[in-house]
Amino acid sequence: MPYVHHRFWPKGLPHAIRIPQVSLTHYLEVAAARFPDKPAIVFGGNALTYARLRERVDALAGYLRECVGVQPGDRVLLLSQNCPQFTTAYYGIMRAGAVVVPVNAMSTTAELRYFIDNSGARVAICAQELLSQLQPLVADESGLASVLVYAYSDALAARDEDNDDGERDALPEVVRAPREALTATGLVDFEAALARGLAPPSSLPAADDLCVLPYTSGTTGNPKGCMHTHATMLASSVASQLWRGFHAESVFLAVAPLFHMLGMQNAMNLPITLGATVVMMPRWNPALAARLIERHRVSVWAAAPAMLIDFFAMPDAQQRDLHSLAVLSGGGAAMPESVAAMLQTRFGIVYNEAYGLTETASFLHANPLLRAKRQCLGVPTQSVESRVVDPVTLEELPPGELGELVTHGPQVMRGYWRDPGADRAAFFERDGKRFFRTGDLVAVDEDGYFFMRDRLKRMINASGYKVWPAEVENAMYGHPAVHEACVIGVADPRAGETVKALIVLKPEFHGQVSEQQIIDWSREHMAVYKAPRIVEFLERLPKSGTGKILWRELQDAHRNVPSR
Structure with a gap:
């Protein structure tokens, strides 16, 4: 019996896919053989070809094996902003048979110590600008023995005064900074290590080998490592490229941090x-992004809604030729209706909202390109089965009822790293299948499309009425003065909890609109129990490295502030 959503399935796309029984590194080998002179990465005006990328990856793998003693299955920490060296390091670690531990570039020394202790990493690869955060952990009780260090500037094109379009100068100073000498014990120059040209291992990793150990954000406690194999990562990647019709001539813009699944x-x-x-x-530099899209005819861009809101509000977005953009995609938050409508009306682009987690290697649900619904998680993609269950009993609920999204698919991680307790809480068996509990509250409409209502623990209970912050936030973006909004629950002596909205105003509305006016507008546009009872203006909202608003941080800070 076909699922309801199969009525809107992209034509020609199978409902299930076969997962390639090879490693991620296999695809780099193939690309280098097929397109040796083709740019794999364009960065700061410089192009790194596939042949050269493969050479560097192989040389790093050889060095890690022969000079640092990295063995198959060992974990190697990777700390960096986006740059070609990140890709070299990522694939070099895997080519050596080891496991990449990608960590947020904003991590503190204490947080890095946790990642090292928890993962057991003895070796790290680090960008020069972030070395001060990591160096205190070298050769101390953390067990970190060696750190390979690179400067972003090594990947930049040499300055050409006769053909200088300013692309290099638009980069941050820290990216243009020259390589510094390394004198401390345990530090190794990345470029010098590659220059040795050591051969990689003769065998490639297997599909079921562990390849990457990304950590969850830790919003419910200490971060947990998600065990992904080459097969789970490829399941997500292959499904996404088929769903969205990508091909070898597509040009991708890499802005979202590479240390995050997006x-x-x-x-x-x-x-x-x-x-x-x-x-x-x-x-992130919206003006530079506009120039790069125009110059390089970028056709694909995955970004969080907050990033796209900033980009398309910028004057350059109106002046540049952006017609090459064919697919904008992302998730993590719903795209506000007003922005989605503007993209379609002004640029002819339908934002392809999708849904995934670190635990599912990103791509899990998506909207069909020709039958999308806004502010929607879309439908389960190829080989994925998702259900809505009662969060307490785990019994499946009928369509339309609110419950927890649980899912089964080939991209779901193998489990949490050395945390059997977390596995028991996150997985359960049903009908002979292993389902993962996402912790997200959703409802399914009559067409089989999933709609986010919120995180399981983010619901606001105001006098017995359930309020879903994501719904209120989406409505508030309809106010012309609202640039960004975060809705939280705060203590209320009468209602138990009440709704508070933290608002960043658009610059032209500063001093022109009051908190009370926002409250009054909200009561006109949504049920009174949903409308914020308190509004506070902020200069900015804290965000993660991937552009997600840190609602829990805001909620914790404002939880006990007396209501007015």
């Missing part, structure tokens, strides 16, 4: 499986 999968692993070109940015 960037790692959509702007690094997926393009390499295709042999496509990536135009890479080290940090």
Whole structure:
């Protein structure tokens, strides 16, 4: 019996896919053989070809094996902003048969110590600008013995005064900074290590070998490592490229951090499986992004809604030729209706909202390109089965009822790293299948599309009424003065909890609109129990490295502030 959503399935796309029984590194070998002179990565005006990328990956793998003693299954920490060296390091670690531990570039020394202790990493690869955060852990009780260090500037094109378009100068100073001498014990120059040209291991990793250990954000406690194999990563990547019609001539913009699944999968692993070109940015710069899209005819861009809101509100977005953009995709938060409508009306682009987690290697649900619904998680993609269950009993609920999204698919991680307790809480067996509990509250409509209502523990209970912050936030973006919004629950002596909205105003509305006016507008546009009772204006909202608003941090800070 076909699922309801199969009525809107992309034509010609199978409902299930076979997962390639090879490693991610296999695809780099193939791309280098097929397109040796093709740019794999464009960065700061310089192009790194597939042949050269493969050479560097092989040399790093040889060095890790022969000079640092990295063995198959060992974990290697990777700490960096986006740059070609990140890709070299990522694939070099895997080519050596080891496991990449990608960590947030904003991690503190204490956080890095946790990742090292928990993963058991003895070797790290680090960008020069972040070495001060990592160096205190070298050769101390953390067990970190060696750190390979690179400077971003080594990947930049040499300055050409006769043909200088300013692309290099638009990069942050820290990216243009020259390589510094390394004198401390345990530090190794990355470029010097590659220059030795040591041969990689003769055998490639197997599909079921562990290859990457990304850590969850830790919003419910200490971060947990998610065990992904080459097969789970490829399941997500291959499904995404088929769903969205990507090909070897697609040009991808890499802006989302590569240490996070959104960037790692959509702007690094997926393009390499295709042999496509990536135009890479080290940090978010909307004006530079517009120039790069126009110059390099970028056709694919995966980004969080907050990033796209900033980009398309910028004057350059109206002045540049952006017609090459064919697919904008992302997730993590719903795209506000007003922005989605603007993209379609002004640029002819339908934002392809999708849904995934670190635990599912990113791509899990997506909207069909020709039958999308806005503010929607879409439908389960190829080989994925998702259900809505009662969070307490885990019994499946009928369509339309609110419950927890649980899922079964080939991209689901093998489990949490050395945490059997977390595995028992996250997985359960049903009908002979292993389902993962996402912790997200959803409802399914009559067409089989999934709609996010919120995280399981983010619900606000106001006088017995359940309020879902994501729903309120989406509505508030309809106010012309609202640039960003985060809705949280705060203590209320009468209602138990009440709704509070933290708002960043658009610059032209500063001093022109009051908190009370926002409250009054909200009561006109949503049920009174949903409308914020408190509004506070902020200059900015804290965000993760991937652009997600840190609602829990805000909620913790405002939880006990007396209501007015």
